[in-house]
Amino acid sequence: MISLISGASRAAIALALLLPVSALAGTIAGTVSDGTGTRALQSAQLRIVELNRIAEAGRDGSYRFPDVPAGTYTIETRYVGADLVTTTVTVPQTGTVTTNIQIGSDIDASIIVVGQIANQASTLSRQRAADGVESVLTRDAIGQFPDQNVAESLRRLPGLNILNDQGEGRFVSVRGLDPELNAASINGTRVPAPESDVRSVALDVIPAELIESIEVKKSLTPDMDGDTIGASIEINTVSAFDRKKDLYSIKLEGSYNEYSEKLTPKGSFDFSTRLSDNFGIAGGASYYKRKFESDNIEAADWDEDDGNAFARELQYRDYDVARERIGGSLSLDWQPSDTTKLYARGLYSQFTDQEYRGDVIFILDEDDIDPAATTPTGASFSDEDGRIEVRRRMKDRYEKQRIKSLTLGGTTETGPWKMTYSGSWSEASERENGSIDPTRFRARFEEDGVDIDFDYTNLRKPAYTVSGNTADFLDPENYGFNELERTTLSNSRDREYTVKGDISRAFAMDGGTFTMQAGAKARWREKSYDLQADVYDDYDGDYSLNDVLGGQTYRIADILPLPSHTGPTDFFYRNQDNFELNAIDTMINSNTSDYSVKEDIIAAYLLGRWDSETVRVIGGVRMEKTRNVINAKLTQFVEEGQEYLGEELDEDSVFVTPTRTRRNYTDWLPSLTVRYEPVRNLVFRLGGSKSIVRPKLSNLAPRLEINEDLEASVGNPDLKPYSAWNLDASAEWYFGTNAALTGGVFWKSIKDFVVTQRTTTPGTIYGIDYEELTSFINGDTAKIKGLELSYSEVFSFLPAPFDGLLLNLNYTYTDAKGTVFIDGDATDPRRIPLMASSKNTFNVVLGYEKGPLSLRAAGTYRDKYLDELGDEADQDRYVSNHFQLDLSAKYRIVPGVRLFAEWINVTDAPYFAYQNFAGARRLLQYEQYNWTAKFGITASF
Numbered sequence: 001m002i003s004l005i006s007g008a009s010r011a012a013i014a015l016a017l018l019l020p021v022s023a024l025a026g027t028i029a030g031t032v033s034d035g036t037g038t039r040a041l042q043s044a045q046l047r048i049v050e051l052n053r054i055a056e057a058g059r060d061g062s063y064r065f066p067d068v069p070a071g072t073y074t075i076e077t078r079y080v081g082a083d084l085v086t087t088t089v090t091v092p093q094t095g096t097v098t099t100n101i102q103i104g105s106d107i108d109a110s111i112i113v114v115g116q117i118a119n120q121a122s123t124l125s126r127q128r129a130a131d132g133v134e135s136v137l138t139r140d141a142i143g144q145f146p147d148q149n150v151a152e153s154l155r156r157l158p159g160l161n162i163l164n165d166q167g168e169g170r171f172v173s174v175r176g177l178d179p180e181l182n183a184a185s186i187n188g189t190r191v192p193a194p195e196s197d198v199r200s201v202a203l204d205v206i207p208a209e210l211i212e213s214i215e216v217k218k219s220l221t222p223d224m225d226g227d228t229i230g231a232s233i234e235i236n237t238v239s240a241f242d243r244k245k246d247l248y249s250i251k252l253e254g255s256y257n258e259y260s261e262k263l264t265p266k267g268s269f270d271f272s273t274r275l276s277d278n279f280g281i282a283g284g285a286s287y288y289k290r291k292f293e294s295d296n297i298e299a300a301d302w303d304e305d306d307g308n309a310f311a312r313e314l315q316y317r318d319y320d321v322a323r324e325r326i327g328g329s330l331s332l333d334w335q336p337s338d339t340t341k342l343y344a345r346g347l348y349s350q351f352t353d354q355e356y357r358g359d360v361i362f363i364l365d366e367d368d369i370d371p372a373a374t375t376p377t378g379a380s381f382s383d384e385d386g387r388i389e390v391r392r393r394m395k396d397r398y399e400k401q402r403i404k405s406l407t408l409g410g411t412t413e414t415g416p417w418k419m420t421y422s423g424s425w426s427e428a429s430e431r432e433n434g435s436i437d438p439t440r441f442r443a444r445f446e447e448d449g450v451d452i453d454f455d456y457t458n459l460r461k462p463a464y465t466v467s468g469n470t471a472d473f474l475d476p477e478n479y480g481f482n483e484l485e486r487t488t489l490s491n492s493r494d495r496e497y498t499v500k501g502d503i504s505r506a507f508a509m510d511g512g513t514f515t516m517q518a519g520a521k522a523r524w525r526e527k528s529y530d531l532q533a534d535v536y537d538d539y540d541g542d543y544s545l546n547d548v549l550g551g552q553t554y555r556i557a558d559i560l561p562l563p564s565h566t567g568p569t570d571f572f573y574r575n576q577d578n579f580e581l582n583a584i585d586t587m588i589n590s591n592t593s594d595y596s597v598k599e600d601i602i603a604a605y606l607l608g609r610w611d612s613e614t615v616r617v618i619g620g621v622r623m624e625k626t627r628n629v630i631n632a633k634l635t636q637f638v639e640e641g642q643e644y645l646g647e648e649l650d651e652d653s654v655f656v657t658p659t660r661t662r663r664n665y666t667d668w669l670p671s672l673t674v675r676y677e678p679v680r681n682l683v684f685r686l687g688g689s690k691s692i693v694r695p696k697l698s699n700l701a702p703r704l705e706i707n708e709d710l711e712a713s714v715g716n717p718d719l720k721p722y723s724a725w726n727l728d729a730s731a732e733w734y735f736g737t738n739a740a741l742t743g744g745v746f747w748k749s750i751k752d753f754v755v756t757q758r759t760t761t762p763g764t765i766y767g768i769d770y771e772e773l774t775s776f777i778n779g780d781t782a783k784i785k786g787l788e789l790s791y792s793e794v795f796s797f798l799p800a801p802f803d804g805l806l807l808n809l810n811y812t813y814t815d816a817k818g819t820v821f822i823d824g825d826a827t828d829p830r831r832i833p834l835m836a837s838s839k840n841t842f843n844v845v846l847g848y849e850k851g852p853l854s855l856r857a858a859g860t861y862r863d864k865y866l867d868e869l870g871d872e873a874d875q876d877r878y879v880s881n882h883f884q885l886d887l888s889a890k891y892r893i894v895p896g897v898r899l900f901a902e903w904i905n906v907t908d909a910p911y912f913a914y915q916n917f918a919g920a921r922r923l924l925q926y927e928q929y930n931w932t933a934k935f936g937i938t939a940s941f
Contacts, residue, residue: 025069025508027096027415028089031061032077035104037244041079042122043129044103049074052511052613056129060241060333060341066416067508079103080128081121081738081794096338115854116806116847117738117794122213124740124792131618132219132673132687133728133744135159139212150211150235151203157216158742158790158810161841161862164882164911166294166321166929170202174218174230175746175786176814176863178836181230181693181722187237187345187407189424190225192494194351194401196430196529196593197698203233206349206403207286207327209251209268212238218746219673219687219728222605222620223502223519226669226691229724229748237329237347238272240280246273253936255290259553259929260320262291266936283330294319295556296927297461302917305371309918310379310454312365314462318554320565322354342410351401356394357438358552358562362452362464363389377457382468383445388452390445392479392545394563395438397487401430416506420519424498432490439568441479441545448472460912460926461556476561479545484572484579485589488532496525512612517620520604527697528596533589536572538580547571584637587654588705591635595701595715598629599694616675626694627664630717632701634659634766659702659766661717667692681734685744693722695754699776704766712770720752720778730788738806739793748784753834755779755820755869782818782834787811804850811842820869830873838863838881852892859885867913877924880912896941902934 032044040061047054048065050073055063070093077085082103089099122138130136135157151169155162162169163179171179179200184191191201215234217224224232253266270284296317302309327349334342369386371379381388409422449469456462466473502519548571550564572579607620634657638644644655671689678684699715706712730744759773790810796803816837819829833839840863848855861883868877888902910928914921 025067026091026094028065028068028073028075028091028099029096030063030099030101031244032057032063032079032101032103033061033244035102037102039243040241041103041125042242043126044077044079044101045129046101047076047613049076051508053508053513054611054613059236059239061244064413066413066506075099075101077101077103079121080124080734080740081117116849116856120792120794120806120808121738124734124738126213126215127740128683128732128734130217131221131616131675132217133685133730133746134218135216137214139208150206150208150214153208153211154203154214154216154233155860156808156843156845156858158843159218159788159812159841160216160843161838161860163836165202165204166292166319166927168204170204171200172203172233173836173838173841173862174216174233175784175788175812176838176841176865177230177784177816178834179230180696180836181228182233183225183228183231184233184235186235186347186403186405186426187424188234188409188422189405189407189426189498190496190523191235191403191405192426192428192496192525192527194403194428194430194492194494196492196527197696199694199696201403201428202401203235204351206235206347207268207288207325209270209286210237210284210327210329210347210349212236212242219685219726220669220671220689220691221618221673222607222622222669222671223517224622225521225603226622226624226667226689227693229691229693229722229726229750237331237345238270238282238284239331239333239343239345240272240274240282241333241341242282243272247271247940248273249284249938249940251936251938253934255288256933257290257292258931258933259293259295259555260291264289264291266934278335280333281331282333283328285328286325288325290323290932292321292323292929292932293553294321294927294929295554296925297556297923298925299462299923301365302915302922304918305374305379307918308374308376308379309456309920309922310371310374311462311922313361313363314454314464315359315361316554316557316559317357317359318552318559318562320356320553324350324352326350339414340410340412342408344406344408346406347404349403353397353399355397355399356565357397358394358550358554358559358565359392360559360562361391361393363391372451378453378455380451380453383448383450387444387446388450390443390473390479391440391482392442392562393438393440394548394550394565394568395436396566396569397432397435397437399430399432399435401428403428416508418504418506419502421501422499425496426498427493427495429494430490430492432487435487435490436569436572437485437487439484439548439563439572440482441563442482443473443478443480445469445472459914459921460910460923462923463557474561476545476549479561481539481543482537484536484568486534486536486572488534489530490533491530492528494525494527496523498523512610512615515609515611516607517609518604518606520602522603523599523601525599525601526596527599529593529698531590531593533586535582535585535589536579537582537585539575540578540580541575543571543575543578584652584654587656588635588637591633591654591656592703592705594633595698595703596631597697597700598627599697600627601625614677617673619672620670622669622671623666624669624692625664625666626721628662628700628717630659630661630663630700630702632659632703632715633657634702634704634768636704636706636768661700661702663717665721667721667723683732683734685728685730685732687726687728689726691724691726693724695719695721695776699754702766704768706768706770710762710769710771711774712765712768712772713774714765716776719754719776722750722753724748724750736793737796740790741792742788742790744788746784746786746788750782750784750818750834751780752778753782753818755818755832755835757820757869758871760871777820780819780829782816784814784816784834784837786814786816788813801850804848804853806845806847806849808843808845808847810844812840814839814841832869832876833866835869836865836867838865854890854892856888857885858888859883870915874917875915878914878916878921880914880921882909882911883907884909897937897939899937900935904932904934905929906931 500521504517548567
């Protein structure tokens with residue numbers, strides 16, 4: 001990496017020697033803050049009128065003009081929501097003149113510091129100053145952030161929407177695309193994923209109280225990591241230099257879920273203080289406990305009888321969840337000299353889930369049982385026609401996720417030279433120890449007089465009715481112990497180390513500034529998963545559902561009898577010696593999931609940048625070299641009597657063979673970004689770039705599992721990364737004091753996108769014969785095109801009391817389609833929407849803020865999207881459209897102290913997944929959560 005940096009540096013130095021530099025020149029430097037002296041105003045734009053040179057205030061409000069010829073100049077400073085500020089400064093022949101600028105008086109500057117209006121002013125200022133297409137969320141000077149966690153906050157931005165999990169926002173979709181196509185970082189450090197089978201990070205593990213701002217960069221420049229197609233989501237925690245005055249903030253909250261009827265606590269504390277002019281410390285801590293419930297129905301194996309559709313499997317699931325988040329951040333900032341700033345930033349976040357899931361499952365596919373009768377809205381089954389199996393289960397799972405990151409870095413600016421450098425470590429993990437997942441009790445009814453009718457009139461919530469011998473059906477003694485799986489250990493770990501360095505040289509020229517910049521970065525990542533899952537399928541003694549009976553909180557139907565939450569777990573540990581371990585199933589379960597993948601990336605770039613009052617151009621190229629070392633296991637089950645390596649086996653056996661694969665590849669990623677402002681407050685942007693998204697590390701691992709039916713599933717170490725050419729064009733009009741209207745189009749051409757595919761043609765893999773194979777393959781090509789519109793305004797010009805109104809609207813249209821080939825047959829193409837791609841998304845926020853009162857109504861909508869690809873189009877899994885409304889209110893009691901209330905998911909928006917089968921949307925999964933109310937108090941001083 002040192003050689004890459006030195007090579008890029010030599011290029012910059014050589015160019016420096018060729019271009020003229022003013023012999024007698026000084027530097028103008030200083031900070032920009034609000035009129036109260038409370039907050040640094042990042043992205044305030046400064047212009048030296050006589051030289052037509054521009055600069056932008058950094059995170060701490062600092063700005064710098066190097067190589068300014070001696071003389072007297074006028075500096076114009078602009079910030080959205082505030083009036084223009086003009087400052088006169090005299091520059092000596094050498095040295096630095098310090099000029100600190102305040103925007104607004106100490107009376108009216110609060111409108112750009114506190115509340116919804118302040119958040120909007122900060123957001124628009126940073127969007128306007130950005131190099132490329134970018135959306136930003138910030139908190140105000142007293143530590144208020146729009147929402148409860150990072151994912152739900154991002155829902156408000158143009159082109160962004162959220163994929164929910166049990167009623168909470170978790171994964172971020174940008175422009176309707178799969179969250180796997182995004183990259184996320186904290187304080188410049190890439191965030192690894194706790195889950196074993198994803199790259200995308202569930203951002204609900206990060207409390208919003210720890211965040212200073214979130215930047216969503218939808219177009220790329222060469223100094224950015226090139227592994228994103230959706231967006232780069234950059235999360236910044238608090239810094240002591242973000243403010244000019246100390247801040248201490250406390251938030252106390254209660255949360256009430258209507259389903260669970262439980263009131264749970266939340267509390268946070270954050271602070272920012274300067275221990276001296278040159279050293280500061282900032283940080284915070286957050287705790288949140290939430291108890292909630294959800295009711296679920298799932299269906300599978302849809303079939304037809306006389307043209308009428310029916311499901312051969314139905315599950316009714318009752319979820320009771322206790323979720324806890326603990327988070328903390330700490331930031332140290334030090335300015336040892338006028339030229340150097342150093343920092344250390346750390347974040348810790350822990351997310352735990354205690355989930356109990358009781359369910360009843362109807363299995364209607366044994367012995368080729370067919371319905372006794374069907375109608376367009378129902379099906380009837382009788383155990384006189386074949387076996388009806390009913391399972392009643394309890395899942396007792398405790399899971400813990402952690403995300404940790406530490407970043408050390410700094411900036412040195414001397415004359416026209418600027419150097420930035422950093423080193424970081426981050427780790428994410430997900431761990432289970434001892435979960436019983438699940439305990440299953442089973443009854444099989446055959447010629448017992450049990451009849452079951454299913455009513456599909458409500459396509460989302462089919463109902464069932466039992467008739468005939470209902471006594472046997474409801475008797476818990478008839479449900480004997482069948483199987484128990486204990487997750488002795490499930491350990492997913494993802495960690496990354498990074499070092500990077502950048503160097504740039506600015507050249508003051510007529511009409512603007514030209515900058516050469518080069519840099520290099522090295523990332524070393526390893527993701528691994530280790531599973532030990534013990535399967536018990538027999539019990540020495542009498543054990544039935546009657547021994548562990550419990551109740552239900554399910555509202556859709558009466559699904560009793562069910563096991564209690566902890567009864568099966570307690571029974572197992574009291575009587576563990578009486579349970580019989582199934583060695584074959586245990587060995588299969590405990591080996592097929594294990595893997596370890598290393599991903600080392602060495603990157604370097606070179607760019608040139610031109611800045612003037614009207615034009616900014618950034619062009620260059622980035623190189624990224626990727627190296628993988630992939631370790632996995634081939635797990636093969638061979639029945640008694642079959643041959644393995646030429647020998648006939650006298651008992652059922654499992655054979656596990658370790659594998660290792662190495663590979664490397666290099667990508668060259670050019671990009672060009674143009675920002676043009678022909679007249680004040682009208683900004684045009686154009687950006688073109690090439691980018692990649694590497695496959696999921698879990699998909700690369702060649703973990704082979706094959707069962708007695710020769711049905712195999714395997715990872716694919718030969719998967720290529722997604723490769724995309726991206727084009728963005730936008731126009732932005734900043735009008736009024738705090739208003740903007742923006743519109744843009746985007747186009748992407750993607751090669752080698754990844755899909756899951758099932759092949760029914762027999763074959764051989766790793767020397768093992770199979771009848772059917774499920775694996776991951778690269779698709780052919782995909783095209784994405786779309787439109788993005790956004791409107792924001794504070795209606796301060798209206799007569800009182802309407803002058804406190806503000807409105808944010810945004811809409812995104814995305815058309816994302818790709819081609820795959822059925823069973824690998826290039827002559828049989830199939831056109832599909834890309835995974836997790838929604839065609840239409842919109843967000844609307846109507847707010848009111850005046851005096852002590854602040855109100856907000858926020859609605860968000862996303863269209864349906866493809867979730868899983870089936871063998872045929874009528875087996876594809878889709879997630880239905882979703883609209884959610886949230887309300888919030890705040891009231892200032894005294895300066896710095898506010899009461900607040902929030903009403904989340906007012907519309908009780910459910911989750912619905914389906915397949916288009918036999919002329920209708922057939923249920924695959926339905927889940928409802930109802931609303932949550934939050935209320936509390938915040939105090940800042």
